Every structure is written in C-alpha cells, then in structure tokens.
Amino acid sequence: MAGGDIEAIEIVEKRSDGTAVDDVLLELEQGMMPDSVVSACNALDDVEVLFVSRYPAGGNLMMDLEAVEELTTAAGDFDKLIDLLPATFRVDWAARVHRAKGVVYGTSAAPDVLEFVEIESPTRLEAPEDEVTLFAAARLDGNEIVVIGRRGGPEYAESEIARLGHLCGLAVTIATA
Template sequence: MPLLIRVELPDIPGSLGRVATAIGEAGGDIEAIEIVAHRSDGWAVDDVLMEMAPGVMPDSVVSACNALDGVEVLWVSRYAAGGNLFLDLEVVEELTTHGASALDHLVGMLPVTFRVDWAARLRRTPAGAEIVQATEAAPARIDWADLTQARTLPGVDDVTLYCGAPLTEDEIVVMGRDGGPEFLDSELARIGHLLGLAVSISRS
C-alpha cells in the first residue's frame, strides 16, 4: 500500500531534492509530490506519495527526513487511494462530465482530493442539519455550522480535526481527518475554490 507523508521544509532551492534523496536512500520510491503550501515565513509544506521497498518500515523514511536540517515530517499514513494524488483539476474535469448533477458526485471525491477520512454534504433544516450525502466513514450526526467561507470547525473529540465550507445558501460541506494533520490555510482556500467551481458547473 502507498505511503503518504506531509513534510515541512525550507522554501529554498535544493530542499525538496534533499528530501527526495533521503527518501530514496531509506527505501521509498516516490510516485508523486504535491506542493501544499508556500508560507510567508520562508517554509513550504509538501505531500509526498511513495511506495515502500519490501521489508522497509515507514519509520525509516520518517527518520531519514527528520535527520535533514530544517526538515520535519508533520504527518504520515498509509494511503489506500489507488496510488495517485487526485488533483483539483481532475475533480473539475470529472464534475464537468456530470453537468447539472455535479454536486451529487462531489462529496465522494473529496476524501481522496484533500486526504481526509470522510466528507459530508449537509442541508439546513428547522431542527438543525440533515445529511444529504456522506462517505462511508462519516459520523451519523454532524452539527450545522453557519459558514461564509471555508474554515476549521470545533472538534467533538480529541482525535478528529474538522473543516467546513459553504456550498449553497442552505448547504455546507464538512470534512474530517482522524489524527491530523491540521488543515492549512492553503487547503481551506482550495476547498472553498473547488466548491465554488462545483456549484458553477452544476448551474451551467
């Protein structure tokens, strides 16, 4: 199964090359790299998808990356998404093929696109919220949140991190990550932009 790690590193030439070399020497075969954020303080955050050589433990890759000056692994997990990072453009292309029914196909693509454990589409009701659609791991009850833009949401436990974004006037999308990592501002911006595109596609 592929391994996905999120790495913080100095935003200077050569940093990503050092990380890639360390991963290769530790037994990881890189399949894809996605830049998650360029921060104003001179740091970058990247997601790296890789396959591990037989018999090699993920800890060896984590240790190799953390041993580099200025590099820190923020998060590591198995990644059972077919071995590909599902980029935003691919989502938009897929939604475009569905046209008016694009919103009905959106939620199922969000866990892979944003590396979350689940996603759900909620509709406002007089009693609070109704779950319109949800992926398999979503909780049976999710509270409504008044949202004007994508943002993090208060957690209901010590394990899951939540974020949400408005979809339509009476609908929102909520996503959850069990055990991290935290949602970055750049990810929240992507989420808001992608949901806006989905709504536009459904109305075209």
C-alpha cells in the same frame, strides 16, 4: 533514499518565512517500515515530518483539476463532489450537511450526524466533543455546507481551506451553468 522512491510531490503551502509544506507520496520497498523513512527525513536539517498516511495499493490520488474534470461530467451531482473530496484532500471522509435535514449524503466513513454550521467562507470547524478529528467546511448555498474530516492530523493548511472553497464554488457554478 531510505527504502522508498518518491512518486509525487505537491506543494501544499508556502509560508512567509520561506519554509514550505510539501505532500510527498512515497512507494516503500517491500518489507520497509514507514518509520525508517521518517527517521531518515528527520535527520536532515530543516526537515520535519508532520504526518504519515497509507494509501491502498493502486490507490488513485486525484488532484484538483482531475476532480473538476469529474465534476463537469456529473454537472449538478453534489454527491459526486462529496465522493471526490477524500482523495483530493487526503481526508478520511466528506459529507453534505443541510440546514434542516442534517447529513444528506456522506462517504462511508462520514458520521451519520453532523450539525449544520452557519459559515460565510471556507473555514476550520471546532468540535469539542471530538478531540481526534479535524474538520473543515465550505458553503454550497444558504442551506448546505460541505464538511471534511481528517482523523489525527495534520492540521488543515490555509491553502487547503482555500482549495475546498474554490472546489465547492466550482461545483456550484458547473451545476448552475
């Protein structure tokens, strides 16, 4: 490889045209810059790098099943769900927003003020006042939604939107079981 070792690969989306979007976790060699790996990848036919992000040394990437396992040990604790979402979805922050109270809980990077949005199913949200952050949301119940934010991209894949909805639904089911 061009200065890095592949640690993990996750298929994020399979498209109808036969292409796929993969999330690849690399460990770079000491002193290696990410753009050299990006250049090597972009030189390959039919390969395009959509997004590069850093994870702190020793950072723990949680997959959905690990998040569900954590939620079962903290049944009914929706704050735990919020704490799990940034690592699970590789986003910058997550928040729980109440219809009347606004943000009732958020990770440290979450905005202090977010408006409740009436949604029927998991979806991307538009925020004209913020052209940098991409938002997605899912319902917890009739009065609360979960919002996640990713600064600068990449766009949320349809599979990520579906996963967010499923994980929120599981959290509600676990809480009421």
